[in-house]
Amino acid sequence: MVADFNVAKSPKDIAFYASLLAAAFPICQMMTIMYWSRLSDRIGRRPVLMIGLLGYLVSFLMFGICRSFYWALFARCINGLLAGN
Secondary structure, eight states: OTGGGTOOSSHHHHHHHHHHHHHHHHHHHHHHHHHHHHHHHHHOHHHHHHHHHHHHHHHHHHHHHOOSHHHHHHHHHHHHHTOOO
C-alpha cells in the first residue's frame, strides 16, 4: 500500500513510511486515553464505547479509500484519537 502511494524514493524508504503509519495509531491513542477514561467515568462506559466504535468505522473507511500517504496517516491518527476505550 505504501509503495502504491509513491511517497518513497527507494525500496528502503517503504519500511520507514510503513512504520510511520503503524506508529501513528499508538501515539495518538496515548495522547487521548486519559480524556476518554475521564469521559467514561462521567457519562458511562457504553456511550464511550459506541463513540469509539463509530470512530473505528469512519477511520477504517477513510483508510481504505485513501489515495495518498498523508490521508492514510490522517486516518490512522483519527483512529488512534478515537480509540481510547
